[in-house]
Amino acid sequence: xxxxxxxxxxxxxxxxxxxxxxxxxxxxxxxxxxxxxxxxxxxxxxxxxxxxxxxxxxxxxxxxxxxxxxxxxxxxxxxxxxxxxxxxxxxxxxxxxxxxxxxxxxxxxxxxxxxxxxxxxxxxxxxxxxxxxxxxxxxxxxxxxxxxxxxxxxxxxxxxxxxxxxxxxxxxxxxxxxxxxxxxxxxxxxxxxxxxxxxxxxxxxxxxxxxxxx
Amino acid sequence: xxxxxxxxxxxxxxxxxxxxxxxxxxxxxxxxxxxxxxxxxxxxxxxxxxxxxxxxxxxxxxxxxxxxxxxxxxxxxxxxxxxxxxxxxxxxxxxxxxxxxxxxxxxxxxxxxxxxxxxxxxxxxxxxxxxxxxxxxxxxxxxxxxxxxxxxxxxxxxxxxxxxxxxxxxxxxxxxxxxxxxxxxxxxxxxxxxxxxxxxxxxxxxxxxxxxxxxxxxxxxxxxxxxxxxxxxxxxxxxxxxxxxxxxxxxxxxxxxxxxxxxxxxxxxxxxxxxxxxxxxxxxxxxxxxxxxxxxxxxxxxxxxxxxxxxxxxxxxxxxxxxxxxxxxxxxxxxxxxxxxxxxxxxxxxxxxxxxxxxxxxxxxxxxxxxxxxxxxxxxxxxxxxxxxxxxxxxxxxxxxxxxxxxxxxxxxxxxxxxxxxxxxxxxxxxx
Numbered sequence: 259x260x261x262x263x264x265x266x267x268x269x270x271x272x273x274x275x276x277x278x279x280x281x282x283x284x285x286x287x288x289x290x291x292x293x294x295x296x297x298x299x300x301x302x303x304x305x306x307x308x309x310x311x312x313x314x315x316x317x318x319x320x321x322x323x324x325x326x327x328x329x330x331x332x333x334x335x336x337x338x339x340x341x342x343x344x345x346x347x348x349x350x351x352x353x354x355x356x357x358x359x360x361x362x363x364x365x366x367x368x369x370x371x372x373x374x375x376x377x378x379x380x381x382x383x384x385x386x387x388x389x390x391x392x393x394x395x396x397x398x399x400x401x402x403x404x405x406x407x408x409x410x411x412x413x414x415x416x417x418x419x420x421x422x423x424x425x426x427x428x429x430x431x432x433x434x435x436x437x438x439x440x441x442x443x444x445x446x447x448x449x450x451x452x453x454x455x456x457x458x459x460x461x462x463x464x465x466x467x468x469x470x471x472x
Numbered sequence: 473x474x475x476x477x478x479x480x481x482x483x484x485x486x487x488x489x490x491x492x493x494x495x496x497x498x499x500x501x502x503x504x505x506x507x508x509x510x511x512x513x514x515x516x517x518x519x520x521x522x523x524x525x526x527x528x529x530x531x532x533x534x535x536x537x538x539x540x541x542x543x544x545x546x547x548x549x550x551x552x553x554x555x556x557x558x559x560x561x562x563x564x565x566x567x568x569x570x571x572x573x574x575x576x577x578x579x580x581x582x583x584x585x586x587x588x589x590x591x592x593x594x595x596x597x598x599x600x601x602x603x604x605x606x607x608x609x610x611x612x613x614x615x616x617x618x619x620x621x622x623x624x625x626x627x628x629x630x631x632x633x634x635x636x637x638x639x640x641x642x643x644x645x646x647x648x649x650x651x652x653x654x655x656x657x658x659x660x661x662x663x664x665x666x667x668x669x670x671x672x673x674x675x676x677x678x679x680x681x682x683x684x685x686x687x688x689x690x691x692x693x694x695x696x697x698x699x700x701x702x703x704x705x706x707x708x709x710x711x712x713x714x715x716x717x718x719x720x721x722x723x724x725x726x727x728x729x730x731x732x733x734x735x736x737x738x739x740x741x742x743x744x745x746x747x748x749x750x751x752x753x754x755x756x757x758x759x760x761x762x763x764x765x766x767x768x769x770x771x772x773x774x775x776x777x778x779x780x781x782x783x784x785x786x787x788x789x790x791x792x793x794x795x796x797x798x799x800x801x802x803x804x805x806x807x808x809x810x811x812x813x814x815x816x817x818x819x820x821x822x823x824x825x826x827x828x829x830x831x832x833x834x835x836x837x838x839x840x841x842x843x844x845x846x847x848x849x850x851x852x853x854x855x856x857x858x859x860x861x862x863x864x865x866x867x868x869x870x871x872x873x874x875x876x877x878x879x880x881x882x883x884x885x886x887x888x889x890x891x892x893x894x895x896x897x898x899x900x901x902x903x904x
Contacts (some may be wrong), residue, residue, distance in 0.1 A: 366735030
């Protein structure tokens with residue numbers, strides 16, 4: 259289902275997703291509508307705009323969190339005109355996966371966008387690279403361990419934090435999956451994080467780590 | 473004549489400039505405290521400047537809590553003010569005057585009796601004695617009448633006019649007596665003295681009173697202008713903030729949304745053109761151009777109104793700002809979201825943002841602390857750092873900051889001894 263107040267975008271998204279074999283069960287244009295529809299349709303994934311009527315502020319974020327509370331396991335992909343780490347932090351502060359926070363303009367890159375939609379729907383994570391960049395931005399009190407990472411490891415960490423799988427990271431960096439595997443285990447070692455199989459769990463581990471120390 | 477000014481209630485007494493100023497000050501304080509809105513302040517200030525008695529001043533402040541103190545403060549200088557020795561105002565003075573008046577009356581009657589008994593046929597001379605007796609009382613009455621004016625220009629004028637009037641009246645009576653008793657129709661010679669007295673009044677008016685009145689009205693005009701300017705400046709700041717908010721919304725709902733839709737359509741076209749690499753390339757370039765335009769617009773609207781500030785208010789925005797700079801942030805728990813005007817939130821936000829940039833960039837501070845405190849009747853914003861200090865208060869950076877603060881009616885204090893860090897404190901009035 260889709261919650262977006264601008265008809266132009268909403269219709270476009272619906273058409274796009276239907277073209278690619280997604281079943282769009284409902285579309286609404288405000289936050290109360292989102293909660294109402296979720297109760298009725300029990301969708302797998304909600305795509306939500308941060309700014310929704312009536313207050314045009316952060317209605318979408320609050321509605322998305324409320325929707326997840328009412329329907330545990332509901333995957334939520336939040337679209338926003340701007341990147342606000344505070345909102346991303348609120349979304350990923352929950353244990354469960356199925357979370358995405360992307361800039362609206364990413365819908366232009368259809369492959370990546372559809373990939374993110376699928377990933378979130380399946381319980382994975384999709385964070386905009388801008389969010390990740392802000393979380394990984396060099397800071398004075400940056401954890402010592404982060405400074406120990408090599409440049410390549412930094413790149414891998416950033417892609418990992420976006421929610422990409424090892425093979426996707428390998429594609430993006432044009433290296434073999436085995437090399438990515440090595441980088442990932444090195445990163446986990448340097449950051450002293452427990453190794454984990456599931457994509458979204460390791461993303462959460464990384465982000466939790468960054469938030470706690472950042 | 474038994475009513476003495478200092479023993480009667482002060483209600484009917486005439487108030488002076490200093491009293492009016494004290495009340496005006498009080499009204500401005502109540503305006504800052506939020507008890508009076510701008511229109512009401514304006515009306516009351518007008519009434520205050522026009523008030524002539526304490527009763528009128530009392531009425532203006534009757535519904536304000538701080539009025540008692542202010543009225544006392546306003547009337548306090550009166551008993552203590554050392555002035556030229558005036559007529560006795562004590563009960564003893566009243567008694568003395570009464571006895572003297574009795575004696576004078578007795579003498580007047582005696583004189584009449586002596587004239588009647590002793591010298592029938594002689595000219596009717598007792599009025600001359602009566603005149604002599606009356607002059608001191610007339611002068612006394614004139615001076616006390618003058619003394620009831622508020623100290624300053626009004627009292628001075630009353631003295632000059634009162635004494636002048638008594639002198640002229642005496643001369644007119646003398647002329648009349650000469651005419652009646654002697655039966656001689658003398659020409660009206662008191663006209664000459666009248667001219668003299670008029671000349672004295674005129675000189676006093678030109679040299680003393682008019683400049684004072686001009687000054688007073690110029691002052692009142694200036695005060696009104698200052699009031700008007702600060703009010704319109706506040707309104708302009710609010711209007712500007714509202715306008716910026718509207719522009720930001722328009723960008724978000726208009727151009728940005730259309731560009732996003734455009735980029736989505738281009739993305740679909742890109743997929744459809746999978747088998748025509750040349751065309752696909754073109755579409756992809758176009759889409760990336762659209763993405764850059766969206767990013768530009770995003771930067772623009774962030775500069776206009778940081779999203780978190782617009783969405784969640786000052787406290788949340790400052791916390792996020794602090795997180796970006798690793799600063800300790802302390803926000804007054806009683807600060808409610810949406811309690812401040814958009815203009816004030818924007819002003820305070822950008823002051824903090826600029827102070828943080830300075831601390832990180834120029835002072836290479838290790839620790840920064842931000843404090844937002846409600847300090848009635850205003851908001852106090854403090855940014856402290858442990859950097860190298862030595863900030864130039866007159867420099868362009870701090871000058872710009874000061875301009876921003878002062879545009880909102882606030883004050884900026886910067887303490888920055890070299891090597892000891894910098895403390896920046898901005899105080900804004902709330903509701904200006």
